[in-house]
Amino acid sequence: MPLKNHIKKVLVIGSGPIVIGQAAEFDYAGTQACKSLREERISVVLVNSNPATIMTDTTMADRVYIEPLEVEAIEKIIAKERPDGLLPTLGGQTGLNLTVKLHEAGILDKYGVELLGTPLTAIKNAEDRELFKNFILSIGEPVPESEIVRDLESAREFARKVGLPLVVRPAYTLGGTGGGFVESWDELDEVVSIGLNASMVGEVLLEKSVKGWKEIEYEVMRDSSGTCITVCNMENFDPMGVHTGDSIVIAPSQTLTNKEYQLLRTASLKIIDGLKIEGGCNIQFALDPNSTKYYVIEVNPRVSRSSALASKATGYPIARISAKIALGLLLEEIKNPVTGETVAAFEPALDYVVVKIPCWPFDKFPVKDRRLGTQMQATGEVMALGRTFEEALLKAIRSLEHRREGLIRPEISLLSDKDIGERLKRGDDERLFLIAEALRRGWEVDSIYELTHIDRFFLYKIKNIVDFERRIKESDGCLLPLAKKIGMSDAYIAECRGENIGKVSKERIEKGIFPVYKMVDTCAAEFSAITPYYYSTYETEDEVLDKDNKEKVCVIGSGPIRIGQGIEFDYCTVHAVFAIKEKGYTSIIINNNPETVSTDFDTADKLYFEPLRAEDVVNVLRRENPKGVIVQLGGQTAINLAKRIKDAGFEILGSSVDSIDIAEDRNRFDALLERLNIPRPKGHTALILDEALAIADEIGFPLLVRPSYVLGGRAMEILYNKEEFISFVKYVLGISPDYPILIDQYVVGKEAEIDAICDGEEVFIPGIMEHIERAGIHSGDSTAVYPPFSLSPDVQRTMLEYAYKIAKALNVRGFINIQFAIDKQDKVYIIEANPRASRTIPFMSKATGIPLVHIATRIMLGEKLSDCGLKEGILRDPPYYSVKVPVFSFGKLKGVDPIMGPEMKSTGEVMGIDPVFEMALLKGLISAGIKIGKNYGVILSLNERFREETLNSIVRLKSCGYSFYSTSGTYEWLKSEGIESSRISSLEEVENLFRSRKIDLVVNTPNKGKDSNRFGFKLRRMTVEWQIPMITAIDLLDAISRAVRVYPEGIEYGVCSINDYHKLLPPIEDRIINPWR
């Protein structure tokens, strides 16, 4: 079938900010789709609110809109661009939900936009619980007994009928928000109530529990002619009851017989054919571990996290093929780009095992309850390939970047048998290590199975590793080749032997034990493949090929998405690769995150899917022998490897290892700043309380205090008086007594940051970002504005001067990010400097229209700024504002206190752009889910310290017609200030206000401590669970109140493509001014 010839221009909707349940996989899918569509000469219009994505680059799509993902904005874009078609299935649940709304609002019909690929009826049949159930039953497939309820009473009635336990799933949400597994009547009430609210349509599905059954997924494709294929099946290590996003997943299935495999495959094809899907689809099954009985659990009629995983696991590019199918091409007409020989109508055959392990944010959020359940909590994931399960599992564990590389966790070895048993039964994020410890203690596999319902196959595999630990301990070293074959790293072997890692590595190298690299080719070597996508294993034949004699440059990726190290670094990695290729080198990527663009097989010339640990990375480098290695783009993960890479004899491109060390070593950096005469907040370290008190006396309050080593527990606090200080220092000394406490002056004032590129001689600064929140809120959680909206010219000049001096003194080649604090007297302090790409690079690239990574990479390769068409100086301010707003996933993390502070907690970001600062801010906030001006109600609960400062904001909001609800102390204070408000005396009242949709915003400035019994904590949790916008830092309230006042008639915004914004900028030579000469 030919292409749909009338389709010339297609709108692609992205998935918005990274949140738990919707991460980098949709940037990967969207980017692939853009490439795929443009290959067919389709003009692509892309909309996404997330600036950190590769898909929002003007090189990826013809027109890029960074605008709020809501119907109003999309309609304006459609009106402006008049696309012929819309691809709804690549932007995750966000894209899908938005498409449904656009359709229901009649907008697609109005502008004659054709829905491409999967039809809307299929989306509804898969997404709407009742339609789904009826559809599945109508094609003769089984679903668990279930009922849709719209109120609590019906839920109780159903539960009485079928009995507990039940699974609760709200309809139309992200990543299973608000769902849960309930075993008691109390839990039923709680989870159903939350679920009803989380659902966009106020519906919750109650389902008979199949907890403990095997969870199996199939990724299937269908084209318009009805040809259906399976790309991959996957088996969850964790049985039903744990969200697949939180499960360890293995591809292909390991414990299914052919009969079972085909039973579920046939059911999958029946479902996708019945739904008439045109593109990819994910189907989840529960399979009885004791018979061939199964249920269809879920169908996702779109690309998903699982499809990204399946694509990386097999080499079959699902999103890319889906885009072509949407244009009308048939599977048999599309070439398999991996082999270049076969067609897309085939099913990949794997000759390796793939293991995915999720990455949870529990290190950032020390909560007591780390249980895994039907609510996804992972922020990211790692994937590893091996020729045995043990090897793939151990490589995946290493990729998690824990302090230890194997299955041994000293904390867990200290637990009692009883604790281990209880935790195994409960099932938390550390269960792999708990299982290993139980096996080490001689527990029977069967008894662990009874507790966990994890298939005995996997338990025996873990036992193989644990048994091997003992063999190594007892042997004299001859087991080294076998240990490598089983997948153990040198560090793990050293740990088992009680030796130094260097000794093991030396022995291994002397014995010539190195891995070989095998290719991922979709066909188990049946055909020759052209895609250089490799993984390591310890076998006989190596398949690495060099097509030519070009010099090679290797980029170290950033590993899994986690809080503090997100998709921004993947953006940087990918752009570096583009620049490297352009400069005529062979580009190599090493990374282990299956969700990302960087690990797409056609991003780099060569892809190594490997753990980002020194041993694994150095092995690849040894095999490839590149001219140099780039470490400054992969976040802290890559920077941390710099020294080991250099020590192994490879060249670090860009800033030297010593520069990195100066910036990271507190003493060396202090000395540097002193030499340069640049102020920094005063700070010292203390080991005991008396020392700490002496330091406090010297510096004076407020103080920023943090332990130098944390293992769970509070990490960093701002303390305003001696009483708070003593209590926190005692607490820190209690949890990590042998480590020094860092005590710093806390500069009360503004915060700002600069990203700069330096070629060793000249410094180029794209701009200064001013934070709305004061110093003390982590920069990653701050609302950043470019250009600055309130910093005086003098302050800006000082910042530029400091940045220039530091960049030169550190001899930076490539990126440096510098954070500043500015006190009330406009004195500028340096908080920190990092000679690497920061998370604001993609934001600044989009705001300025300058491909910063491209330039920095060329400089790392040896060019000068002048070679890149730039010169020393800073860019003039553009005629528009760009605002970066952080996005949080608190709703998904039960028990976490949603409060901002010096520790980063956001998972993603959005960008608002507008010629008017206030509107840029409001657009950013809308994209982040903070929509003001709907209900005109604000709940205020302020602690005394911040009340004074908030007054003006409250007055402004009042003048715009807002009414207030306040807790007792705040109420009295407001009254004394002559501001009327309704008093709130209980959480029930708050909930009623939420329910009756009277509230736009909750403002809560917390009291000290994070005691979860406090009213404030409960209020904050209730607010995030009801998905009501909340502000815990008062500067943002100030900015919002000012912005709202600029638009008294309501917030109406226009849309404009990034391409058009960039057209407003003068030629580059006229944009740079030099403040230093």
Next chain:
Amino acid sequence: MGFLLLEDGTLLEGISFGAEGESIGEVVFNTSMVGYPESITDPSYSGQILVFTYPLIGNYGIQLEDRESEVPLLRGIVVREYCEIPSHWGIDYDIDSFLKEFGIVGLSGIDTRALTRKLRIFGTLRGVISSGEFSQERKEELMDKILNWHIEDFDFVKSSCVKDPVYLGEGGERIVLIDCGVKQGIVRSLLSLGFQVVVVPAWYTKDDVLSFDPDGVLISNGPGDPKRLTYVVETVKGLIEEEIPLFGICLGHQIIGLALGSTTYKLKFGHRGANQPVKNLITGKVYITSQNHSYVVDPKGLPEDIKVSFINLNDKTVEGLKSTKRPIMSVQFHPEASPGPLDTKFLFEEFAKECMRKTYAT
């Protein structure tokens, strides 16, 4: 210890499992990720040493009901790793003890991907699989053995098939199944449609077959070179003249091709796996199929009414024949799957319709 020695002199040493012993055969690879019990017991592998490209074999043990024949007829299996402690509720054997019981040598710890790449590049190779330790002194003797062994010299069909008619099922139409080494999956597929099935030896003549008064005849899959099965080809020629509905699967398809006047040739390394895409040239639909064959039908020389009904989308070779006038159909792939996808199961129903039409006509 254990080893595999190939005709090009390549020696692969590993760890043996299953039975002790030594055997010679054609080394072929299969890319299915599940279904090793079915493959191990597939009679079409007679005379062959089977390499599994999927590295973990034996994970779910072996259930006797998954067998495609009573006993495995292949010469040995080669894997990266076999599972010592399988996990499944229906296990009758673990793979090691199953192979031991039936005298099949297994070899593990082999870089099966490297071996597969060799077979892909050089084509199918002959080899010796052994559970013993390799010694250099024996190399010459073993190489001699390998080089003097030719799969074409053997009639594996006669040793694979039933020796006397076997009657299965009750009522309905009667199908005579000419057993060239039939997979039980085919028998089960026929029985599930309500047929009476008479399984007869491959050497039965046309008259032998007709003596059962069949409503249709199925010529089964089986091992080896179709060209040496002149006796089956003769039988089929006779049956074609009788206008009895015919259905050929795999080797049976090749035999029908030969009986219709075409020829067959050997592929470099064959199609073995559960992911082979075929296209129905009549309807345009694409299916994923299970395949296991070295030989293919050359479409040249076929009578005018015989159309190529299916082709392989990877290499465009013939995957099926169908007459526009006569009740003849055949497919190179395995509609009964086992192991593999069930996408083309409907072909049995098509055959059933043909057979019923005949019933009603008379």
